[in-house]
Amino acid sequence: MQTTFTAEQLADPHVEESEKILRKCVHCGFCTATCPTYVTLGNELDSPRGRIYLIKDMLENGRAADEQIVTHIDRCLSCLSCMTTCPSGVNYMHLVDHARAHIEKTYKRPFSDRAVRALLAAVLPYPGRFRAALILAKLGRPFAGLFDRMPALKPLAAMLTLAPASTPRRSRNASPGVHAAAGARTSRVALLTGCAQPVLDPAINDATISLLTRLGVEVVVPQGETCCGALVHHMGREEAALASARQNVDAWTREIEGNGLDAIVITASGCGTTIKDYGFMLRLDPAYADKAARVSSLARDVTEFLATLDLPEPAVKPDLTVAYHSACSMQHGQKITRQPKDLLKKAGFTVKEPREGHLCCGSAGTYNIMQPEISAKLRERKVKNIEATGAALVATGNIGCITQIASAAKLPVVHTVELLDWAYGGKRPAGLRP
Numbered sequence: 103m104q105t106t107f108t109a110e111q112l113a114d115p116h117v118e119e120s121e122k123i124l125r126k127c128v129h130c131g132f133c134t135a136t137c138p139t140y141v142t143l144g145n146e147l148d149s150p151r152g153r154i155y156l157i158k159d160m161l162e163n164g165r166a167a168d169e170q171i172v173t174h175i176d177r178c179l180s181c182l183s184c185m186t187t188c189p190s191g192v193n194y195m196h197l198v199d200h201a202r203a204h205i206e207k208t209y210k211r212p213f214s215d216r217a218v219r220a221l222l223a224a225v226l227p228y229p230g231r232f233r234a235a236l237i238l239a240k241l242g243r244p245f246a247g248l249f250d251r252m253p254a255l256k257p258l259a260a261m262l263t264l265a266p267a268s269t270p271r272r273s274r275n276a277s278p279g280v281h282a283a284a285g286a287r288t289s290r291v292a293l294l295t296g297c298a299q300p301v302l303d304p305a306i307n308d309a310t311i312s313l314l315t316r317l318g319v320e321v322v323v324p325q326g327e328t329c330c331g332a333l334v335h336h337m338g339r340e341e342a343a344l345a346s347a348r349q350n351v352d353a354w355t356r357e358i359e360g361n362g363l364d365a366i367v368i369t370a371s372g373c374g375t376t377i378k379d380y381g382f383m384l385r386l387d388p389a390y391a392d393k394a395a396r397v398s399s400l401a402r403d404v405t406e407f408l409a410t411l412d413l414p415e416p417a418v419k420p421d422l423t424v425a426y427h428s429a430c431s432m433q434h435g436q437k438i439t440r441q442p443k444d445l446l447k448k449a450g451f452t453v454k455e456p457r458e459g460h461l462c463c464g465s466a467g468t469y470n471i472m473q474p475e476i477s478a479k480l481r482e483r484k485v486k487n488i489e490a491t492g493a494a495l496v497a498t499g500n501i502g503c504i505t506q507i508a509s510a511a512k513l514p515v516v517h518t519v520e521l522l523d524w525a526y527g528g529k530r531p532a533g534l535r536p
């Protein structure tokens with residue numbers, strides 16, 4: 103694609119990067135066919151190619167964001183399906199991240215929108231606040247239907263509907279500490295415990311620690327870890343996202359330079375995609391660029407790490423058919439497609455892949471709160487495809503997808519690592535009927 107940025111505009115490294123991305127796009131439109139919002143809404147401006155044109159126009163003309171561009175960029179799930187499809191290697195992720203940061207700086211959203219965004223940014227990345235919010239949500243739940251009838255309060259209704267009926271007890275594993283390997287230590291990893299995940303489903307990190315330590319891996323939950331920053335990053339709040347990234351880079355660097363790390367293990371693929379991008383996000387910060395690149399190179403999804411280990415024979419024969427839902431951040435963001443399915447099969451599960459596996463379930467960070475109507479349509483489509491497999495349960499590797507699919511599916515939805523832990527001698531996942 104031809105661009106006409108001036109030399110002065112290109113002096114801004116963010117614009118320079120976006121210009122390189124824009125020039126790679128050849129307008130072929132292949133990406134439209136696999137974009138969930140285009141498939142759902144049928145509007146070119148809600149397709150990757152349409153958004154690329156809108157972003158190009160905004161950046162090239164040095165314009166502030168307007169309502170049109172905000173509408174169509176807000177509807178983008180950042181699912182990155184377009185990146186998997188694109189034959190020209192267009193890095194849509196970095197382009198849309200730049201556009202979101204530009205929107206945040208140049209556009210004043212309506213008051214209700216600003217209030218909901220500020221609330222989400224102030225609550226979700228902090229486990230203590232999030233836990234308190236879930237308890238309050240129980241009181242607000244009866245009003246969800248009422249709020250849903252008022253357009254400005256629809257995100258609030260979505261929040262109340264998504265909040266689980268009960269909040270699990272906090273796990274001791276969420277606190278910093280070292281979990282020793284059982285037997286001879288073969289490797290040492292840091293575990294990102296996360297922000298929303300340990301509140302919504304602490305069993306995921308518990309299963310990860312239980313499985314890894316049984317396999318000879320020492321697991322450290324480092325002091326000073328925080329939310330990966332993805333939630334605020336996707337809202338265009340660059341400074342907040344970079345502050346989280348720097349805090350995590352510091353925490354993991356202390357471990358790397360202390361007792362050493364073979365990997366940084368992540369159990370939510372949404373976080374994994376962002377941490378693997380820390381090297382890019384902090385490339386312009388001389389104090390952090392190298393450390394961040396080192397952290398990104400050590401980041402591994404838990405299934406990616408498990409696939410490198412010598413696994414024993416499974417301890418139980420589960421004899422269950424599992425529908426494997428590949429989160430967008432897993433398959434498109436990190437290109438991890440084979441390992442989770444291979445691990446489940448090796449552990450004795452029969453694995454089915456739902457139709458339209460490339461399409462997002464509509465969770466996408468805070469998307470199911472900010473865009474509840476499109477999100478609900480995608481969830482319905484996803485659940486229908488999952489249920490058509492005839493599987494007994496659903497496995498996936500991202501807490502957002504677990505919450506989203508479980509809010510509509512009749513089947514139990516668990517994290518892949520919970521099934522693997524069970525198969526290799528750990529606890530049966532609580533959500534599974536005996």
Ligand code: SF4
Nearest residue numbers: 137178179181182184
């Ligand atoms: S990230 Fe997903 S929703 Fe956004 S343009 Fe690409 S395919 Fe469409």
Ligand code: SF4
Nearest residue numbers: 127128130131133188
């Ligand atoms: S598939 Fe790639 S090159 Fe083709 S229009 Fe989409 S982003 Fe551009």
